[in-house]
Amino acid sequence: MHIHKYEKIWLIFGVGSLVLFLGVIGVAAFAFGHQPPSHMATVDAENLDQDPVFSEPGLTKIDESTYRATLVAQAFGYNPNRIEVPEGSTVLFEVTSADVVHSFTIPGTNVNFMVTPGHVNMAEHTFNEPGEYLVLCNEYCGTGHHYMSMTIEVVPR
Amino acid sequence: MNITNLAVDITQQVKPGVDPKDKKLTIYHMSVAFVAFIIGVFGGLLQGLARGGLIPLPSWLGYYQILTAHGVLLALVFTTYFIFGFFFAGISYTHGPLSKGLRKLGWTGFTVMSIGAVLATIMILMNEASVLYTFYAPLAAHWLFYIGLTLFVVGTWISSGAILTHFYRWKKENPGERSPLFSFMATATLLLWIVSSLGAAVSILFLILPWALGLTDSVNVLLTRTLFWYFGHPLVYFWIMPTYMVWYLVVPKLIGGRLFSSSLAKLAFVLFLLFSTPVGFHHMLMESGVTEFWKFLQTVLTFAVVIPSLLTAFSIFATFEQTGREQGGKGLFSWLKKLPWGDVRFFAPFMGMMFFIPAGIGGLINASFSLNAVVHNTLWVVGHFHLTVGTTVILTFFGMAYWLLPMLTGRRFTKHANRCGIVQTWLWSIGMFLMSGAMHILGLFGAPRRTAYATYQDAPQAVAWFEGIFASHITVAVGGVILTAAGVLMFYNFIYLTLLAPKGETEFPMTPDPHDMKDSPKFLENWKLWLLITALLIVFAYTIPIYDMIVNSPPGSPLFNNLIK
Amino acid sequence: MSEMNKQKSKSHTSGENHTSLKTTLIFTMTLGVLILLSWFAVFFLFLERS
Numbered sequence: 001m002h003i004h005k006y007e008k009i010w011l012i013f014g015v016g017s018l019v020l021f022l023g024v025i026g027v028a029a030f031a032f033g034h035q036p037p038s039h040m041a042t043v044d045a046e047n048l049d050q051d052p053v054f055s056e057p058g059l060t061k062i063d064e065s066t067y068r069a070t071l072v073a074q075a076f077g078y079n080p081n082r083i084e085v086p087e088g089s090t091v092l093f094e095v096t097s098a099d100v101v102h103s104f105t106i107p108g109t110n111v112n113f114m115v116t117p118g119h120v121n122m123a124e125h126t127f128n129e130p131g132e133y134l135v136l137c138n139e140y141c142g143t144g145h146h147y148m149s150m151t152i153e154v155v156p157r
Numbered sequence: 158m159n160i161t162n163l164a165v166d167i168t169q170q171v172k173p174g175v176d177p178k179d180k181k182l183t184i185y186h187m188s189v190a191f192v193a194f195i196i197g198v199f200g201g202l203l204q205g206l207a208r209g210g211l212i213p214l215p216s217w218l219g220y221y222q223i224l225t226a227h228g229v230l231l232a233l234v235f236t237t238y239f240i241f242g243f244f245f246a247g248i249s250y251t252h253g254p255l256s257k258g259l260r261k262l263g264w265t266g267f268t269v270m271s272i273g274a275v276l277a278t279i280m281i282l283m284n285e286a287s288v289l290y291t292f293y294a295p296l297a298a299h300w301l302f303y304i305g306l307t308l309f310v311v312g313t314w315i316s317s318g319a320i321l322t323h324f325y326r327w328k329k330e331n332p333g334e335r336s337p338l339f340s341f342m343a344t345a346t347l348l349l350w351i352v353s354s355l356g357a358a359v360s361i362l363f364l365i366l367p368w369a370l371g372l373t374d375s376v377n378v379l380l381t382r383t384l385f386w387y388f389g390h391p392l393v394y395f396w397i398m399p400t401y402m403v404w405y406l407v408v409p410k411l412i413g414g415r416l417f418s419s420s421l422a423k424l425a426f427v428l429f430l431l432f433s434t435p436v437g438f439h440h441m442l443m444e445s446g447v448t449e450f451w452k453f454l455q456t457v458l459t460f461a462v463v464i465p466s467l468l469t470a471f472s473i474f475a476t477f478e479q480t481g482r483e484q485g486g487k488g489l490f491s492w493l494k495k496l497p498w499g500d501v502r503f504f505a506p507f508m509g510m511m512f513f514i515p516a517g518i519g520g521l522i523n524a525s526f527s528l529n530a531v532v533h534n535t536l537w538v539v540g541h542f543h544l545t546v547g548t549t550v551i552l553t554f555f556g557m558a559y560w561l562l563p564m565l566t567g568r569r570f571t572k573h574a575n576r577c578g579i580v581q582t583w584l585w586s587i588g589m590f591l592m593s594g595a596m597h598i599l600g601l602f603g604a605p606r607r608t609a610y611a612t613y614q615d616a617p618q619a620v621a622w623f624e625g626i627f628a629s630h631i632t633v634a635v636g637g638v639i640l641t642a643a644g645v646l647m648f649y650n651f652i653y654l655t656l657l658a659p660k661g662e663t664e665f666p667m668t669p670d671p672h673d674m675k676d677s678p679k680f681l682e683n684w685k686l687w688l689l690i691t692a693l694l695i696v697f698a699y700t701i702p703i704y705d706m707i708v709n710s711p712p713g714s715p716l717f718n719n720l721i722k
Numbered sequence: 723m724s725e726m727n728k729q730k731s732k733s734h735t736s737g738e739n740h741t742s743l744k745t746t747l748i749f750t751m752t753l754g755v756l757i758l759l760s761w762f763a764v765f766f767l768f769l770e771r772s
Contacts (some may be wrong), residue, residue: 002418002420002673002676003421004418004471004475004743006471006475006743006744006746006747006750007421007468007471007472007475009747010467010470010471010747010750010751010754011464011467011468011471013750013751013754014463014464014467014750014754014757015464015467017754017757017758017761018460018463018464021460021521021525021761022456022457022460024765025456025525025526025527025528025765026453026526028527029449029453029526029527030449030453034527034768034772035449035527036442036443036449036452036526036527036529036530037443037444037445037530038444038445038446038447038448038449038452039445040445040446040448040709041445042446042709042710042711043711044711044712045711045712045714046712046715075717075720099295099714099717099720100293100295100296100714100717100720101293101295101296101378101382103443103534105534105603105605106603107602107603107604107618107619108602108603108618108771109771109772110527110530110531110768110771110772111530112443112530112531112533112534112535112603113443113444113445113530113533114441114443114444114445114534115445116378116379116382116444116445116446117295117378117711117714118378118379118710118711118712118713118714119379119445119446119711120445121444121445122445132616132617134613134616134618134619136605136613136619137605138533138534138535138605138606138607138608139293139534139607140221140224140289140293140296140607140608141296141720142221142296142717142720142721143219143221143287143720143721143722144720145221145607145608145609146220146608146609146610146611147611149613149614149616151616470750470753471746471750474745474746474749474750475743475746477746478741478742478743478744478745478746479741479743482741482742483741489744489745489748490745492745493745514753514756517757518756518757518760518761521757521761522760522761522764525761525764525765527768528764528765528768530768531764531767531768531771532764601764601767
């Protein structure tokens, strides 16, 4: 099979770029922890009221600047639908669904993950700017999907 | 080559073309495609206007109902009918008329497909199936919707059987000969389609349908999603490969040249077959229940499927340059003037190629593992596939329609049709630039996809999505209006070319075999080998994660059919 | 180069190697640079947001 000289140059350049991208995201993920949200824990979506974690969703303080937010996504909202943390806090979100597939998405951040019934998904974010953060569902979940949102209030220290 | 074969070759040279009976089969496919197209286009218009907050929808018409119709009619029905129509015409042109039995099989496929498509459409119109074309469980449509989808897929298998058998018979009668590029590429495309749609069939028949019928109490949600994307990504290549076929086989002829290389073209199609399927997890990167390792592995395989597109970019541009220079074009860029810019049969696919540059780059970003968090399920993704299937594929298919339709109906491709075509191409390109461009930027700001008009109690961030100068839902709506105008013009072109244009002959513009046809390596034609490697790659990429999903699955989900009405 | 072109136009079957594909190389390289720039733009957006 004959390959033109220029085509070889192009393929080396192109494939080289692909390898570079894979290298960058591979190192970012496996060496620096920038992994996509891929939590493996499961729950019984129909009996969340008996679940040790999700029967009482809400915000718990882990230390001075770290919080854990356990949330239940349900058509068409989140429980709780508002949380408040001080500026500079790192929040670990643990979310599951009580019915269909939803997402937990904070526009303008990298917190944007799927919430599948029966599974728990997680992400972490540090809120350095005070203000109101919008959380929305970006996976179609029924006729009221576009009403599904909650708020994170980041108050100045 | 023996004497009988020579005789066949000579007769084929004397009387090339598509058998009238096969033309009829194709024109039926094209007609369904264009009817689905125009309904889908108006669905898109309503969505754009409603989401931009410019019009309220009537109470009897749901946003998500229209969205489902738009997706099913354009992404599934329009594309699939167009592709099978193209394949029936092309295979008949390349290898002669279909046998009576195979033609009958083709009609059977068409009928089964159509029953399925009509059934699914009725269920959508009755608001019993507003689950979007991805039909993610546990949102549940009426079981007849799933029956419709199943029949549709089974119909495509029957039609594929007819086309593949026609080619196989030729191969048996001509041992040792290199396959014509058309049938080689169509075979790769159909094999990919069959392998991947098996995933959707398994998901519907064994998981979703029994659950929707109430035979099982619950469904494994993650497994259905995985099987959907096992099918869903190759589906994208099922659209792209026929598009590339036009670029490789038709465009060189239209510009008065010939294809640059046959081996590389065949290699590209083999690579598509191998690497299109074991990559579905790049649609599920933000999802729990699949480990980082398997996601990364499929990301690597996804990047491998970029390589045939890199090959194509070079081959096509090289064909342009080679032709331009052969026709006396000089300099670094002035040979470009030799290309037939005023011929819409070339110009429409060319614009499609140009749009594939941002579309391909966007695709690379989408598939880039944790980077996906920036764009996942945002309008960026909608902008992305409106560039790929909604522009690159569709403009190429339109470019095909300008010669295919008059060829089928025994009419001429007139100057009037050409002028309408050029206007259509520009309108579509401008509309898509506005709509898709705005969608990409809105997506980077986090605006969600598949969402009706919403400001989330006037959250400042969400309100800003309506107030940007370019990055605004209003720009999306304006683009949608222009696209609708372009869609209506295209439907007129369809009517004109099938019913109104003056009678005459139109040729099937197929490039002559490239110079290296006879030297193209024989192993490329070894379909058993390619299918084996395809299967091994799929087994490698999917077995362990799917095993894990079944063994460690949480309690399944019941039906949620109340949420969609 | 012009000689090559003449040679090419004389014989249609001389194969593709004799035609200059300089513009193709420039086009593909530009495409490559565009890919790199766009990808890293989003990558830095990702880093900035995390």
